[in-house]
Amino acid sequence: MTGEFTILPVPQLIPANSRPMLLASELLQLTPPLEGLIAPGQSAQAEVLSLKQTDQTDQTFQLLLKVTTDNGRQTMVQASSNQPLPQGASVVVTQPSPGNLAITVQQALSASVAALTRLDTTQLPVGTLLQGKVMTTQALPQVPGQPAVYRSLVTLLNTVLSGTTLTLDSPQPLRLGSLLSAQVQSSQSLSLVPLAARQDQLAVARQLITQQGRQGSLDSLISTLQNLPRDAELPDDLRAAINTLLADLPDIHQLSNPKGLAQALQNSGLFLEANLLQGQNPALTPDLKSNLLRLIAQIMPQVPGGPGFDPGATASMLARALPGFVRSALGTLGQVGESTQPISFPLPSRLLQSLAGEGDLENLLRLAAAAVSRLQTHQLSSLEQTGRTPEGNLQTTWQLEIPMRNLHDIVPLQIKIQHEEKEQQAQQEKHEKREQKEQLWRVELAFDLEPLGPLQVQAQLVRGSLSSQLWAERPYTASLIASQLGELRERLRASGLNVSDLDCHQGTPPQGNQTRLEQRWVDETA
Template sequence: MNEISGARPLPSATPSVRAAASAADMAVKLLQPLEGLLAAGETAKAEVVALKESAQSFQLLLRLTLDNGRQTTLEASSPRPLAQGTALAVTALSDTRLLLALQGGGDKPLTQLDLEQLPVGTLLQGKVVASQQIAQAKAEQAVYRVVVNLLNTSLAGSKLSLETPLALPVGSLLTAQVQGSQALNFLPLSGRLDQLELGQQLAAQQNRQGSLEGLFKGLQGMSGKAGLPEGLQAGIDKLLAAFPEARQLTDPKGLAQSMENSGLFLETKLLHGQTGNLPQDLKANLLRLVAQMLPNLPASSPLAVSNASGALAQALPAFVRNALGALGQPNARQQALSFPLPSKLLQSMEGEADLETLLRLAAAAISRLQTHQLSSLAQTQTMPDGTLVTTWQLELPMRNQQELVPLQVKLQREDSPKAEKKEQKETLWKVELAFDLAPLGPLQVQAQLLRGSLSSQLWAERVGTAQLIGEELETLRERLVAAGLTVGELACRQGVPPQGPRTQLEQRWVDETA
């Protein structure tokens, strides 16, 4: 835990800045209009990012921070130089002129946070601008006082004074989570994905993903096809044989095994050297299938290999930090965070499926599994009240007679913070299921389990199915009670659950031992 404190002032990390700047206010001419960023008379904070000398003036690059935390850069022509890093207060005189005023001595670093402005759980990003070791006794741990320039939230541009046992070098970037008005928790880069990069990857995978139904039909169509390479035929048969029967998912052990082999944990297994059960992993088998198909594409179509390789490369994750590409695609990202993922069938070629079509379907299926993985990461977070939400989202193929049906599953565990030392943490389990099972049609199940008490809602798109389920709810209640649960509301509605960015999931019971 790192404390926010301002007990002792620190020397400036850039002492030359103040000496180079004049104390007088001055007006500068913008090289491009404000276009509504600031109205005449409005003020904002700014920092000199770069300085370039021209024939009879100086060209400044200013980083402007608005009251809502938004940042942008402006170019201006100045009669006098201002050193890089100079902090300014700017006032709009017109759409093309600004009045610059030096912030005398710079803003005093904050020594505590307003939790109404930055609730517990908020992620702060900043840059270390000063660091100094505090004197301590021989047996004590070294403590450093650090000044951080905040880069996000409504406090962007402000400075924060911290005391921490970490020797953070000047210029280093950090991310911290608000734990209290005077407490932060640093998040190491090795233990997290940059949130902007995660959102960008989530949007990209969502745009490339395709429903598993299309792949299942393509695999069944290709299986046993004359002229298919022996190794590829074996790969298809192995993939299809790994899909469990629907009844196996009603058994805790069978469900646990299917979830483990869903592809959600593939990278974790590889990281820890757990390769023993990879032959049953859905994502690993899809990657093997793609690798087997690439050499067998028709030689008469040299572009096919190039295009297919490109499609595979796009399907695979590329977690490369690139803050400049953080604009992303918000609509695609929001769709990827919704549950269930929408059905998205790729346009198939006319006639029988060929290897190129199957390759496209397999790459889209890999992207779909990765969309589930990224969505799980994006929805695992600490809420403002301190509740830790852990999310697992995945898709399980299952056999229903001759059909192959994908079952979408979303698990959430909510661990509430302790109010007092004597109180135990409460754990709320939530589950959501979505599947299309003949002859019932599309179904969604939502449930939640808290202290052994279960409540659940079922949604059926077909009127007849909703009526049928409604007639069987009492039987379901009796079976749940026999399993040792206290059962609250059980209901079935016709239609689909309401969707929204803050929709609460009231989901089906999950056996924690599964």
């Protein structure tokens, strides 16, 4: 189905080339027939309480009407019509016979106004998520040489317009009774947001909150593994898992090399699930998350009361350790709350206290599980920050953490990479060069390297122009970096980049909506 819907313009409620909603000769069929509902020569007010279309191929619509006569008597009646009257519509009806109610053309036209044909963008700004239920779908008379158009009535379930009806045109029929999510593009245009993607987003947000409480710093586990007594009596398989985990950690020199950095990013654990889906054997490629899960699998049989380990059940073990997303039915989409704020970057250090009275293996198992949760927190943060920006651009996020060896120390390096691509306008699609330029890259780094102390780097690249801000918590480090910015600028220019802003500050980057560098999609050469 196409992702675009058109809201009918107000001046064209009844197109000139199509027949009116109801003709004077057409009647609502009462089910069951009621004799004497309205006295001969009299009329009554009727309000549409509900509208139902039982079959998408059947152009008959079931209505529940509340009829109010002149003397104040109210009666609920069921009727059928060959055209839909929107829920909430008020009309004047007469009863020419026991089985019918008649509505005039003018009254039918006024009833159509009850369905929204234009959105007020002051109430619903561009980017607002509308959610509703499809009540009716019918094919409009097709114009020769033009694609088919289907008209639907959708009852809104959220925002200030909850309970109102919206009239939509789409090139394909909307499934009756389906729940619809669409984003406001303009006063008369909506963009479809697949419900499955919305459910996944909610599941990610819930799981992310859970992972936040379970995660622990990676360096806690690795320092514990490095400081294990050499004479500790450990099974050979467990010791091999520990040695593999430590040996696969990259050092600072490897991360200074482009190929080494690319390999470290690939082996960070961020892509483990994607590799498994592609059928890759996790035992053949170094991967931090895979090594942690393998370590957990070797520790568990050694813990009193722990389950036995089957070496042939590696895939099963991985599956059990991965986050379990709960995709429960939402019921009505009106229950969907506001989007959650992304987890702050970088993740703060979180040290777990030793378990009093517990043995070393229990502590080791706890630290390893917390390390896996920390990697999963980065993965879920990547998913949460991937999607459409408020401006409608497509943003992809990769957030990860790499334990880096620096001599005898372990320095966790946190990395966030974002790629934002502007959705091209129709008149720009012909200009391939411009299309290639409409891409924005952001990179954020955070690490604590002695003797420099905590450092954060924010950089963005657009149209070959680089902007960067560096933050150092220690005054000496901030002064040292500031004195070297000129040389850094020249080295960046020598690599072919146009450097615009390059500054260093003492402290930490401000948190909130202004944490990222300001960038506007403006072509300065236009």
